[in-house]
Amino acid sequence: DQQVKQNSPSLSVQEGRISILNCDYTNSMFDYFLWYKKYPAEGPTFLISISSIKDKNEDGRFTVFLNKSAKHLSLHIVPSQPGDSAVYFCAGALTGGGNKLTFGTGTQLKVEL
Amino acid sequence: DAGVTQSPTHLIKTRGQQVTLRCSPKSGHDTVSWYQQALGQGPQFIFQYYEEEERQRGNFPDRFSGHQFPNYSSELNVNALLLGDSALYLCASSLGQFRNEQFFGPGTRLTVL
Numbered sequence: 001d002q003q004v005k006q007n008s009p010s011l012s013v014q015e016g017r018i019s020i021l022n023c024d025y026t027n028s029m030f031d032y033f034l035w036y037k038k039y040p041a042e043g044p045t046f047l048i049s050i051s052s053i054k055d056k057n058e059d060g061r062f063t064v065f066l067n068k069s070a071k072h073l074s075l076h077i078v079p080s081q082p083g084d085s086a087v088y089f090c091a092g093a094l095t096g097g098g099n100k101l102t103f104g105t106g107t108q109l110k111v112e113l
Numbered sequence: 114d115a116g117v118t119q120s121p122t123h124l125i126k127t128r129g130q131q132v133t134l135r136c137s138p139k140s141g142h143d144t145v146s147w148y149q150q151a152l153g154q155g156p157q158f159i160f161q162y163y164e165e166e167e168r169q170r171g172n173f174p175d176r177f178s179g180h181q182f183p184n185y186s187s188e189l190n191v192n193a194l195l196l197g198d199s200a201l202y203l204c205a206s207s208l209g210q211f212r213n214e215q216f217f218g219p220g221t222r223l224t225v226l
Contacts, residue, residue: 004155032213043117043203043217044156089155093213098169099146099205101213103155 003027004092006104013111019077021107023090026071030092034101035064035075038087047088048075051095080111115140117218119204125224126194134189134221138206145187146215147179148203156203162187163210191223199225 005024013019023033031052036044050057050064050073057064063076077084087108091101118137126132138145144163148156158171162181176192185206191198201222205215 006155034213036217041219043205043219046214046216049214091155095213096211097213098210099144099161099207099212099215100158100169100171101148101156101215102158103148105153105155 001026002105003030003102004090004104006088006090006107008107009105010108010110013080013109015082015111015113016079019075019080019084019109019111021075021077021088021090021109023073023075023104024071025073025092027092027102028071029094030102032093032095032097033064033066033073034091034093035062036089036091036103037084038089038106044089077109080109082111082113085109085111117142117204117206117216119202119218119221121221122219123222123224125226127226128194128196130194130225131190131192132194132223134191134202134204134223136187136189136204136206136218138185138187138204139216142206142208142216143185144207144210144212145181145185146205146207147187147189148205148217149173150201150203150220152200159189161210168210194225196225199223 034049146161147159
């Protein structure tokens with residue numbers, strides 16, 4: 001049972017344009033969501049998070065939007081840069097629920113010059 | 114500031130053998146979690162250690178066990194290895210057992226032949 005789904009395995013965007021990565025979840029108990037970025041041969045790096053009491057959280061070029069009724073979140077990267085090329089994982093969690101994160105399968109983002 | 118370190122980087126074992134993977138958390142962190150990332154999948158939570166005790170466990174059989182030492186470092190042990198145990202094993206650390214945001218190490222690539 002895939003509780004967190006990232007239906008797009010890959011995404012290609014031109015440098016300077018917006019990248020939109022999508023994530024859906026089925027577990028309505030999740031109330032905290034995180035995005036991680038992973039480069040080859042490195043561990044995932046925390047990018048941005050959002051609590052279910054918010055519908056938007058922004059950090060520099062990165063913005064995460066949460067639509068609880070649709071059980072959907074998205075990560076916007078504006079403007080996209082070649083260094084953003086990586087695999088992006090969405091994860092769901094329970095606030096105060098400890099370290100257990102439930103990850104999606106990831107989206108490979110490629111930012112082209 | 115030392116991040117999360119894991120050893121070894123790569124490991125090759127045969128079916129039925131036992132393996133031990135090691136992790137040192139980020140400086141100042143006291144909680145360690147382990148994840149298994151199979152090819153093409155997102156990381157899957159195995160278990161979490163805090164105050165030298167297993168606090169949470171994912172859907173993994175008893176063949177997977179762990180330990181946390183007084184200096185907060187941790188080991189993951191897998192007995193009776195199966196071909197399906199071939200994966201990247203990631204260690205993550207945080208300050209406190211209830212933090213969702215975690216810092217990940219680069220992982221140990223285990224191949225079971």
